[in-house]
Amino acid sequence: MQFFSSKFKLGILGGGQLGKMLLYETRKWDIHTKVMDASPEAPCKISCNEFVQASLMDFDAVYNFGKDVDVLTIEIENVNVDALEKLENEGVKVYPPTKALRTIQNKATQKLFYTDHNIPTASFTRFAYTSEIEDSISNGGLQLPFVWKSAQFGYDGQGVKIVRTPEDLKDLPNVECIAEQLVDFKNELAVIVARNTVGEVNTYPVVEMEFHPEANQVEYVICPARIEDEVAQKAQQVALQVSKHMNHIGLLAVELFQTQEDEILVNEVAPRPHNSGHYSIEASYTNQFEQHIRAILGLPLGKTDSKVAGIMVNLVGSEGHTGNVIYENIETILKMDGVTPHIYGKKQTRPFRKMGHVTIVDENMARAREVAQKVKETINVVSN
Template sequence: VLRTIKNKAAQKQYYTAHQIPTAAYTILQSATEISEHQHLLPAVQKLAEGGYDGRGVQVIDTLGDVSKGFNEQSVLEKKVRIKKEIAQIVAVDQQGKNVLYPPVEMIFNPGLNLLDLQLCPADIKQNVLWKVEAIALAVVRNFNSPGIFAVELFVDENDDVLVNETAPRVHNSGHHTIEAHYSSQFDMLWRIILGYPLGNTKPILSSIMVNIIGSEGHAGPAHYEGLEDVLRIDNAFVHIYGKLQTKPGRKMGHVTVLSNEKQDLIHKANKIKQALQVVSREQ
């Protein structure tokens, strides 16, 4: 499983081999090969190994962008007209039994290509939900492995669902489960490891999660401006990751908010984004 998942090229080949829908792609060894696959443009080039949190990703819209490409093994993936980005967490025990958490809707910062906001449950149609669950289960079942799997998917403008990538671990898209669900992803992983029954994945309340990101123009010892204001917000749970140094775009923590009302969640998330800034101060 790890051998497949740690390499994006191997991941894509795995989806193809098991007839799991994914965006059209080809595997490259150098940037010069891009010109041989013009039918995939506009595209996104992703390093096969070593990329994370938006790193190792390059947009190739036209042949004029080839000079920006990576000269090592990578995946050239045709751009999808994305309506929504969804993450589906699946837990599998040692006997192969599985449970699914409600899927979450991910909203990304386009400049940093990092998760900005995340809403649970995802606001999707019932038929799209069925596709998301069925495809995520197909991804996981073919691994034949216990564990926690976060399957990231695209929903396109035609409501077709395509797998983007899979993470075989507790994942940023599941951090909201700490407060918002009866059994968090971390509790669930311990249950799997210890051979205990799988936990209850139902939500206690709907939730939204805000990533705390290092502010632009700040690099050095981390200081959290506006933290006290955020701590005054009802049903807001702050998690600081303990990183001493900040830099632009670095994930420094997250805040989860619980509420029965979607508009209340969005209002509080925007309030948190405006109030909380990670800046650097000289020691």
């Protein structure tokens, strides 16, 4: 099949920043794109060939959208999988495959998948409703502290809370959930695995993630991770194990814990380009977005090595600010060597909303980390 400057049509469900960055690559290669998103102001709207405004959870909307494309992919997991499955059965190429997406969409199902395939992960208990947890604590079935996770629709730090006392359960939604062992870890790591339609597989270097303590969002992604080679190899092996059993197509971002004993545990996965791979736009031979396109179209995978050390700083809305966005001091960071801001195109900011990111590249990792700290302290995402 001809993909470039042809009648081929790639469909993307989700029109957020990940989709926008995928479109950088499709425009580079002149691939016709059709995007669907619920928001009339989706960042993708200005960059795709066709835009459809509709809910990603609406069966008919997703089904009718997909009938018109040759290959269908996602930039967010919260989509109607029943519609995707019907399209898949009718011959539309859907990547990631619906079987993998069903497993990943529900965190309880995802955790059971790991235990069923002997993939190391933190111990957990599954609950039909959050309200059942208090009884389990009272009866000695569940020990504090633990991490509460909503089974579905968690995203960008939402649907996750550390529960240290029974009081912490108040105000949590009464939904299907898991209570997961609180892991005493040295580092939070991630590995992105690329797998194309003909079975070629490659991994990006292990990255280290530093999280905001309140928002539960990544503040910094550091590549390469500052860990021993033996630990890095173990992390990549575990990620490949997940990829093999998941049998995904495209990218699979595998988030991991490195314990105090240097064991590697899988936290969760995302079957798409991921925040932990944004550094690759400036730092890698093949960025994660181009790699995803290569994989789902069955093209040869690109080189995943880094050219230089890369650090990504997330730009999120400042606390106390809601409204029209202003990026304070962006001119100041543009004066710094190796600094590239990416603005996602969201006109309205609110506390902790992902509004962009900044990549810092340098041949020297320590110097890159220093500059990243200066960037974080300098730029502010506020409202007028």
